[in-house]
Amino acid sequence: MESTDKEIEPRNGDMGVSSPRTHLDTTRLFPGPRQAEWDIIYYALALKRRGSPIHSPSPPIEQPIEYRKEGFSIGDVILLDSGGYIDFHFNTCVPADSPFNGRPTDIPEGFCPMSPPLDPANIHEYAAFKGHTVLDGRSVRRYQIQGRVPGTVFDAVAEEMAILTIPEGVISRDVIDVSCFRKYIAANAVAWYKFVNEVGGRCATNGDLRLVVGSDRCSSWSRVATSSVSVHIPHNNTTSTTSCEQFNVGVNAAGTGVLQSDVDGRPVLDPDGVVYKNQSVFLRTLNISVCDEIWSKIAEDFRPYLEPYMNIPHATPFTWRSELMKPHAKFAITEDNDWISVLKPDDPCLPAANEFLSRILEVYNICEEDDVVFLEHKPEVLYRTYLKHDHDLSLTLPLWSPTTVAVGAVGYLSREDGKFITLLNARAPSDSTARGIPPLPALRTKIAPTVHSEKSKKRSVFDLLLGLLNAGRKSDPPQRVTFPLKVAEKAAHIYTGPTRHRRFEADDLPTEWFKSNIEKIIEIHGADHDITTEDLVLITGTLDTRDYALFVSACHREGSVTFEADVNPRIGQPWGVFLPTNSGQFNSKVSRHRGPWETVLVSCLRVASNAIVLSR
Structure with missing residues (x-):
């Protein structure tokens, strides 16, 4: 690879920051801000949601030519150092003597590739960027610099920019369902850490080992990275009028x-x-940590291999320990998509660690299986986010945990399971009335005609023939309905038997009532239920049914899922079953035959930007 790395001095105008009027000798106040190239690149380009941007995308020159023709690949076990350089060791998907594996000295003794091997159908190949592409990454982050005088700090703002140009686009490859790696990693993680440290002399710390599960590769690239750090200097630190x-x-x-x-x-x-x-410009990885007890043993075993001037690698905190409350977990395996998925389009910079964790715990469940801790999407969040249906457009809030909800109910969605919790009904606040909440003026609740649920747009010949046979039986749902599953797309579907739609005929009176009483409702119920005005909704419409089938999938291969209704269901038994045609991470809920009428979709009013609006 032909590459260049040289210092350039951008003009202040190019950075969008005005020049300071007076230059100060700040060396006595604080050490100069660290502006490493890798930091600039990472903070700016990680916001593009493609994983970790790579400092040097070219494969190592010392590797076999077969490996270098391909570049970093799925299954590679790597270390990503503080400079953003890839330290490749071996590949878990090929035999030890494969030219696509590492050098013999970089492969652990007794190495065996993953078994069963990675299914080629479990890899999604696509073009994330087609043709000439320019990725313009920008980050603005605030932080503090410790002064040379103990106890003094200086506020700083770093504006980082990285422009990555890819003339001919990229080829992207991702493992669809990464759970296939978990048992294999758990069985080998300790040996891998010991090998890279004791044999490779790398001084890796806990959490440094990664396994590649996705990449964006191109034939050529160029990159410009600039950083401008402005440090605010209080007036008591200088006699100059310059404060920055x-x-x-x-x-x-x-x-x-x-x-x-x-x-x-x-x-x-x-x-x-x-x-x-x-040329691997972005990599996506599984990130491997071990519990504190195991790491302490690894670190002690490493002591005899250290030179006198070297220190034992410190264990990074087993960050899931305090959050998981699962004392028996030995390993934590997270993936880059866990943090990529919670980035927001308007994020000015990568969130701080606490903010990242807060966002992740809002949408993921913390799971443990075979001593391994990992994250899985909360099905109720997937369902609310991705469900599309053919019912009334006002029904914008799906309920993953169907329950009986009345029109006029005031309540919130439980953070535990997404179930709707009713606090009171606006038409009859009962005991809340005496505490200053008047009832909603009488309104008619309209009941819409009974209709069938969402039907699949793609149906098999069998489905169509069955539909013709049942043409005169409008009260019976089809025996089988099929929903498509698209690779790399989340999926959420609903299918029901006969439904009942209730709603207020007008929204103006409920809106005024909600606006006038929301603060009082929070005053009464907020502390007991740990909710704010942003959590509260007023139900203006409901869709109820006795027979429902709900389905979500976080990851899956290209294919479909079929719901097959039992033509002769027994009372108290599920009225049908979902039949996925491929593997993936699926969740479903199917009601029991002749169960109670329950609400599956609602329309509601909520607070948005200090205004009461219909929920979207």
Whole structure:
């Protein structure tokens, strides 16, 4: 790979920051802000939601030519150092003697690839970026710099920019369902950490080991990265009128997929000039940690291998320990998609660790299986986020835990299971009336005609024939209905028997009532239920049914899922069953035959930007 790395001095105007009027000697006040190239690249480009941007995308020159033609691959066990460089060791998906594996000295003794092997059908190949692509990453983050005088701190703002140009787009590959790696990693993680430290001399700390499960590879790229750090200096630190000092740095780099070799210590490009798509500009990984007890043993075993000037690698906190409350867990395996999925389009920078954790716990369940801790999407969150249906458009809030909900109910969704909790009914607040909450003026509740549920747009010939046979039996749902599953897309579906739609005929009176009483409702119920005005909703419409089938999937291969209704269901037994045609992470709920009428969809009023609006 032909590459360049050199310092450039961007103009202040290019950074969007005005020049300070007076330059100060700040070396006595605080150490100069650290503006490493990798930090600039990472903070700016990680916001693009493609995983970890790689400092040097080219595969290691010391690896076999077969490996270098491909580049970093799914199954690679790597370390990602503080400079953003990839330290490749071995690949878990190929035999030890494969040219696509590491050098013999980088492969653990007794190594065996994953068994059963990774199914090629479990890999999704696509083009995340087609043709000439320019990724313009920008980050604005605030932090503090410790002063040289104990106890003094200085507020700083770092504006990082990284522009990655990819002339011919990328080829992206991702493992669809990464759960296939968990048992294999748990069986080998301790040996891998001991190997990279004791044999490889790497001083890896707990959490450093990664296994590649996705990549974006291209044939050529170029990158410009700049950073401007403005440090606020209080007036009591200087007699100057200047209150801000600025530090700028910039670097550029480029690379191509032409192979090179080492000749007399000098890199020489392949004279044939063949260009390979082997430049990994982004990698997505599984991140491997062990519990404190295991890490302490690994660190002690490493002591005899240390040189006198070296320190035992400290264990990074087993971060899931305090959050999981699962004392028997030995390993934590998270994936980059866990944090990628909670990034927001308007994030000015990567959230702080506590904010990341808070967002993750809102949408993921913490699970444990075979001593391994991992995250899985909360089905109720997936269902609310991705469900589309053919019922009335006002029914915008799906209930993953159907229950009886009345029109006029005031309540909230439980954080535990997504179930709707009713606090009172606006038409009859009962004991709340005496505490200052008047009832809603009488309104007619309209009941819509009975209709069938959502039907699949793609139905088999069998489904169509069955539909013709049942054409005169409108009260009976089809025996079988099929829903498509698209790879790399979350899925949520609902299917019901006969339904009943109730709603207020007008929204103006409920809106005024809710606006006038929401603060009082929170005053009465907020502390007991740990809710705020943003949690509270007023139900203006409901869709009820006795027979429902709910389905969500966080990841799956291309295919479909079929709901098969039992033509002769028994009382108290599920009225049907979902039949996925491929593997994935599925969750479903099916009601029992002749069960109670329950609410599956609602329309509601809620607070948004200090206004009462219909929920969308």
